[in-house]
Amino acid sequence: MNFLRKLLAPFSKLSNSADVSQVGTPYKDSKQAYFGHDGMHEILVGTGQSTGIERSHNEDALLVLTGRSAGETPLPEFGLFVVADGMGGHRAGEVASAVSVRTVARKLTEGAILQIFDTADDKESAPLQELLREAMEEAHQAVVDLVPGGGTTLTTAVLLGHQVTIGHVGDSRIYFIDDGKTEVVTRDHSLVERLRELGQLTPEEAENHPQRNVLYRAIGQGANLEVDVLTLPAPRGGHLLICSDGLWGVVTDPDILAIVNGANHPQTACEELVRAANAAGGPDNITAVLIRFPPG
Amino acid sequence: MRRTTRPLGDQPDSDGLEKLQPGITLQERYLILGMLGSGGMSSVYKGRDLHFPNVTRLVAIKEMVNLIADQSMYEMVVRNFEREADLLATLSHPSIPTIYDNFTHKNRSYLVMEHIDGDDLEAILSETGGPISEERVVSWAIELCDVMSYLHHQHPEPVIFRDIKPSNVMIDHHNHVRLIDFGIARVFQSGQKGTMIGTEGYSPPEQYRGEASPAGDIYALGATIHHLLSGRDPRIEPPFSFAERSITDINPLVSPELEIVVNRALEYDPKDRYASASNMKEALISTAKRTGLLSKPSVAAVIAHSDKIEELWSFECEDEIRGTPLIYEGQVFVGCYDNNLYALDEKTGEFKWKYAAEGGITGKPAAEDGVLFVGSEDQRLHAIAANRGTLVWTYYTEGPIRSSPSVSDGHVFVGADDTRLHVVNMINGRRAWRVQASAPIWSSPLVMDERVYFGCESGDFYCYDFKAEMKWRKKVKRAITSSPLLVDGMVYVGAKDWTLYALESENGWQVWRFRMGGPTMSTPTYAEGKIFIGCGDKNIYAIDARHARESWRFETDHQVTGSPLVHEDSLYCGSVDGGLYCLDIRSGRLRWKFHTGGPITGSPVVSDNVIIFGSTDHKVYALIA
Numbered sequence: 001m002n003f004l005r006k007l008l009a010p011f012s013k014l015s016n017s018a019d020v021s022q023v024g025t026p027y028k029d030s031k032q033a034y035f036g037h038d039g040m041h042e043i044l045v046g047t048g049q050s051t052g053i054e055r056s057h058n059e060d061a062l063l064v065l066t067g068r069s070a071g072e073t074p075l076p077e078f079g080l081f082v083v084a085d086g087m088g089g090h091r092a093g094e095v096a097s098a099v100s101v102r103t104v105a106r107k108l109t110e111g112a113i114l115q116i117f118d119t120a121d122d123k124e125s126a127p128l129q130e131l132l133r134e135a136m137e138e139a140h141q142a143v144v145d146l147v148p149g150g151g152t153t154l155t156t157a158v159l160l161g162h163q164v165t166i167g168h169v170g171d172s173r174i175y176f177i178d179d180g181k182t183e184v185v186t187r188d189h190s191l192v193e194r195l196r197e198l199g200q201l202t203p204e205e206a207e208n209h210p211q212r213n214v215l216y217r218a219i220g221q222g223a224n225l226e227v228d229v230l231t232l233p234a235p236r237g238g239h240l241l242i243c244s245d246g247l248w249g250v251v252t253d254p255d256i257l258a259i260v261n262g263a264n265h266p267q268t269a270c271e272e273l274v275r276a277a278n279a280a281g282g283p284d285n286i287t288a289v290l291i292r293f294p295p296g
Numbered sequence: 297m298r299r300t301t302r303p304l305g306d307q308p309d310s311d312g313l314e315k316l317q318p319g320i321t322l323q324e325r326y327l328i329l330g331m332l333g334s335g336g337m338s339s340v341y342k343g344r345d346l347h348f349p350n351v352t353r354l355v356a357i358k359e360m361v362n363l364i365a366d367q368s369m370y371e372m373v374v375r376n377f378e379r380e381a382d383l384l385a386t387l388s389h390p391s392i393p394t395i396y397d398n399f400t401h402k403n404r405s406y407l408v409m410e411h412i413d414g415d416d417l418e419a420i421l422s423e424t425g426g427p428i429s430e431e432r433v434v435s436w437a438i439e440l441c442d443v444m445s446y447l448h449h450q451h452p453e454p455v456i457f458r459d460i461k462p463s464n465v466m467i468d469h470h471n472h473v474r475l476i477d478f479g480i481a482r483v484f485q486s487g488q489k490g491t492m493i494g495t496e497g498y499s500p501p502e503q504y505r506g507e508a509s510p511a512g513d514i515y516a517l518g519a520t521i522h523h524l525l526s527g528r529d530p531r532i533e534p535p536f537s538f539a540e541r542s543i544t545d546i547n548p549l550v551s552p553e554l555e556i557v558v559n560r561a562l563e564y565d566p567k568d569r570y571a572s573a574s575n576m577k578e579a580l581i582s583t584a585k586r587t588g589l590l591s592k593p594s595v596a597a598v599i600a601h602s603d604k605i606e607e608l609w610s611f612e613c614e615d616e617i618r619g620t621p622l623i624y625e626g627q628v629f630v631g632c633y634d635n636n637l638y639a640l641d642e643k644t645g646e647f648k649w650k651y652a653a654e655g656g657i658t659g660k661p662a663a664e665d666g667v668l669f670v671g672s673e674d675q676r677l678h679a680i681a682a683n684r685g686t687l688v689w690t691y692y693t694e695g696p697i698r699s700s701p702s703v704s705d706g707h708v709f710v711g712a713d714d715t716r717l718h719v720v721n722m723i724n725g726r727r728a729w730r731v732q733a734s735a736p737i738w739s740s741p742l743v744m745d746e747r748v749y750f751g752c753e754s755g756d757f758y759c760y761d762f763k764a765e766m767k768w769r770k771k772v773k774r775a776i777t778s779s780p781l782l783v784d785g786m787v788y789v790g791a792k793d794w795t796l797y798a799l800e801s802e803n804g805w806q807v808w809r810f811r812m813g814g815p816t817m818s819t820p821t822y823a824e825g826k827i828f829i830g831c832g833d834k835n836i837y838a839i840d841a842r843h844a845r846e847s848w849r850f851e852t853d854h855q856v857t858g859s860p861l862v863h864e865d866s867l868y869c870g871s872v873d874g875g876l877y878c879l880d881i882r883s884g885r886l887r888w889k890f891h892t893g894g895p896i897t898g899s900p901v902v903s904d905n906v907i908i909f910g911s912t913d914h915k916v917y918a919l920i921a
Contacts, residue, residue, distance in 0.1 A: 127797075127809050160803070162802065231798070231842060233785045
């Protein structure tokens with residue numbers, strides 16, 4: 001105990017709770033929660049999902065896979081975060097989203113994550129952006145083969161060290177929440193968004209448009225799938241939110257910002273986001289994955 | 297009432313998507329020879345009509361397999377098919393293939409048509425690998441307008457093709473246009489949540505409302521022509537974004553008159569397009585007549601001539617200047633192949649002093665605290681007082697030094713042909729530490745955040761910390777002669793294997809790579825979200841750093857070995873063709889070109905709005921930006 005007190009003494013001014021035994025329980029104090037082994041900074045992750053109020057099934061799927069290490073030559077912190085929002089009659093939506101999430105996770109685990117553990121310092125794996133693009137294309141083929149008529153959005157984030165590489169098709173979104181503002185870093189592949197970009201619709205008209213859910217790109221649909229792939233530095237001290245339109249289409253960006261910044265842990269934030277979406281009517285399935293990055 | 301047929305041969309009774317194999321005969325009449333193409337629910341086979349046993353009468357057999365589970369939608373697809381078949385039976389136009397027969401078996405429907413010997417435009421585009429000449433495109437476009445006009449004037453209802461795109465247009469061996477696929481397998485499912493309506497890039501905006509009109513066909517024709525002339529596939533771009541890709545920007549050989557015709561066909565509002573296909577045809581014909589008379593310049597318009605560029609001063613040395621100058625404390629320092637380091641006045645170019653090494657100087661000098669550091673082929677790193685050119689100290693390596701030194705944290709970092717990276721105390725010239733690479737190091741080390749990054753001639757790239765411990769290493773197949781760039785946690789470095797690599801700086805993970813048309817020795821530069829780099833394939837590239845996509849490229853007349861410089865909204869870069877180019881950073885358009893008497897292999901530098909660079913014509917130039 002004394003040893004712990006000594007170790008944490010410089011930080012105790014920051015924490016509200018004087019109880020040193022709270023170290024390792026992230027829910028109590030958010031700042032305390034960052035300092036794991038020997039002061040190594042680590043991410044915190046939360047997830048939330050709900051069928052919503054109006055729908056009878058949940059056609060959304062999510063997956064989170066993270067890893068951290070410590071030691072003399074620690075591995076970079078890594079994580080795989082996937083959200084898929086399925087569509088199509090009967091059970092096609094549920095199966096399409098589940099199949100695509102699994103396919104992309106398997107492909108990335110084999111191609112990228114397993115390589116992280118490789119001790120040879122001369123790694124020969126393909127660039128991450130190419131692996132991610134191929135993984136999403138494989139997910140597309142899997143849905144085409146296994147779920148005729150089915151489709152899904154698919155938004156994947158791969159965290160490696162301090163860089164986030166994103167693969168995206170559809171109208172689920174990734175938000176970077178940093179410095180008191182929210183920024184959508186993905187592009188909605190909906191016709192309505194395209195028309196809004198062209199100035200043919202105002203944002204208000206786009207929000208209420210009867211065909212706002214019509215997509216021009218989706219996994220499992222169309223012959224030539226084009227995946228948006230990009231890499232950004234992780235928002236240090238900020239958040240990354242991946243969510244389906246059951247969340248962003250219903251809860252405003254300022255409300256999302258308030259909920260995310262107001263929670264002491266991303267898990268509480270996700271639960272609150274889902275509550276807010278349902279309180280606003282819950283017209284669609286709701287999915288959220290929230291990552292909080294330590295300050296740099 | 298549909299005729300149904302007896303199942304024949306080995307064709308299994310199946311409801312799946314199995315394709316017909318060669319050797320199967322349909323209707324005891326059509327022998328399947330092979331597959332011509334397929335997609336989704338439909339396939340096209342090459343067949344032979346056995347009712348003409350003495351000759352080979354080829355036919356094209358279109359098959360549609362109706363897999364729709366929903367009953368009313370299934371029936372709708374069947375009705376669509378019948379309607380299209382009936383329509384084709386009544387049409388007669390040289391661009392429309394003749395239909396001979398149609399039949400249905402279980403959930404498969406067939407159309408037997410004239411076989412066309414030729415290629416569709418999608419195949420022609422992929423074979424050509426780029427834009428197609430205006431001459432060919434205009435002749436095809438005129439024929440397409442002609443058949444559109446014919447279809448739109450049918451009675452009682454105009455026939456809207458609804459699906460004009462390169463894969464639906466064939467060019468036969470007489471170079472005539474043939475429309476194929478009158479929508480046999482097309483199904484519209486509008487309105488449901490998340491439904492894709494297959495806007496494949498060529499369809500007009502009003503199609504998402506389910507509206508089909510002659511103006512829609514005109515848009516789709518415009519989209520097809522745009523693809524042919526620009527080489528850019530609209531299916532991989534956001535929909536309705538043709539205005540963002542000006543044809544003449546991408547392909548300067550296209551006449552502006554033709555671009556105007558295409559843009560009108562692509563107007564967002566149907567009312568703003570050509571009122572009829574025949575109007576568009578007239579516009580195309582008059583374009584063809586006019587441009588046939590004009591001779592086109594082969595290069596995009598240059599905004600200013602090089603004799604209007606203001607040369608502030610120039611200075612002649614005794615041999616080639618291969619490297620990059622340094623501007624420091626009012627002076628310009630440049631190494632020359634005559635073994636000297638020259639010091640010139642920054643404002644006037646007046647000679648101040650020169651320092652003689654015993655070997656050529658090809659690198660860029662570094663400076664700190666009034667001392668210059670420069671390597672030479674005489675195997676030494678020289679530390680020289682900047683004000684008078686007097687020697688402060690020399691440090692010996694075991695091979696020529698071609699790399700440019702970097703100064704950081706009180707030390708000078710430099711690579712040498714002796715395959716080592718040397719880290720030398722700035723004040724006294726004593727070695728602090730050194731590490732071994734696998735080959736000579738020509739690239740300049742990048743020092744940032746207590747890490748050193750450098751590549752070597754074997755293709756190995758290293759990251760070391762200040763304790764001389766290797767943090768990571770990346771191997772590529774050819775030499776890394778250029779220096780790396782580090783921005784936002786990512787290291788960007790080019791190699792002679794024709795590739796620009798983007799590596800995550802902590803662990804060396806390859807995040808993306810961009811392939812160019814030749815080896816590169818150019819160090820990349822970053823500005824406005826883009827990476828700029830020169831290449832041995834004569835191009836200067838601008839690459840979006842997030843998406844790893846080419847934003848633009850500019851072709852010079854010879855290799856680009858130096859590195860580009862960004863200053864305000866211009867990019868400056870020299871080429872082995874002897875020119876210093878000034879390009880607009882956003883579009884890559886040429887602003888001006890300044891000619892020198894020999895290849896430019898180094899990079900320009902800037903101070904106070906003056907661009908300074910050296911050339912192998914022995915001169916150092918200072919130009920007003």
